[in-house]
Amino acid sequence: KNEVEQSPQNLTAQEGEFITINCSYSVGISALHWLQQHPGGGIVSLFMLSSGKKKHGRLIATINIQEKHSSLHITASHPRDSAVYICAVNFGNEKLTFGTGTRLTIIP
Amino acid sequence: KAGVTQTPRYLIKTRGQQVTLSCSPISGHRSVSWYQQTPGQGLQFLFEYFSETQRNKGNFPGRFSGRQFSNSRSEMNVSTLELGDSALYLCASSGVGRGYTFGSGTRLTVV
Numbered sequence: 261k262n263e264v265e266q267s268p269q270n271l272t273a274q275e276g277e278f279i280t281i282n283c284s285y286s287v288g289i290s291a292l293h294w295l296q297q298h299p300g301g302g303i304v305s306l307f308m309l310s311s312g313k314k315k316h317g318r319l320i321a322t323i324n325i326q327e328k329h330s331s332l333h334i335t336a337s338h339p340r341d342s343a344v345y346i347c348a349v350n351f352g353n354e355k356l357t358f359g360t361g362t363r364l365t366i367i368p
Numbered sequence: 369k370a371g372v373t374q375t376p377r378y379l380i381k382t383r384g385q386q387v388t389l390s391c392s393p394i395s396g397h398r399s400v401s402w403y404q405q406t407p408g409q410g411l412q413f414l415f416e417y418f419s420e421t422q423r424n425k426g427n428f429p430g431r432f433s434g435r436q437f438s439n440s441r442s443e444m445n446v447s448t449l450e451l452g453d454s455a456l457y458l459c460a461s462s463g464v465g466r467g468y469t470f471g472s473g474t475r476l477t478v479v
Contacts, residue, residue: 293467301405301456301473308467346411355424356401356468358411 262286262351266359274367279334281362283347286328290354294321294332295346297361303346306332339366370394372461374471381478386447389474393440393461399423400442401468402434405456414457417442449478 263286273279283292294306307314307321309330314321318337323330334341347359373392381387393400401416401424413426417436434444440461446453454477460468 291467295470301458301475303458303460303470303473305467305469348411355413355416355426356403357413360410 262357264347264349264357264359266347266362268362269360270363272365272367273337275338277337279337279364281332281345283330283359284328285349287351289349289351291350292323292330293348295348297344297346337366339368342366372459372469372471374459374474376474377472379474379476381449381476383449383451383478385449386445387449387476388443388445389457391442391459391471393442394469397461397463398440399462400436400440401460402444403458403460405458414444451478454478
């Protein structure tokens, strides 16, 4: 069964802390995506990965294909980073399968 | 560059009615996919269209259907609405080898 698991489900941290959100998947994939959803519903695509590591500003995403695992890191976290972060993967049939999301709250 | 446009933003319908939602993708993107988001089930894939052909379909009843036009704009239709169809419906467009760009969604409430 094609599954995506995220952890933690909820994460509260102080401003400035280093944040890590994890994603594991069950079988081989063609791509993994990290998405951000703010209250109100809009989803922003942060990264699309098939191997290695990508960085954009304070956000870093890594993927280990052998271990079927990806992490999203946020350095120097800020209250505006508060959102739901969602891991999604394209399994062999290409349709997106989503994790349950991580609700991140950064306290000033 | 215009983003993905979904209309309407909000919709209230009565059980048994039908509804049509619209999605205009980013210019040049030929793939449009649709998703349902509910508090209980999270985000779930509905279907994907590429060059007017349905390429993938999720596990939803036949009441949920869609189509794509020659200009890549897509519509999804839900017939015989049920209370459980209340959800945020999102569409996303993508180009070849690129990630997804999501619209702001249509929030459907069935009463």
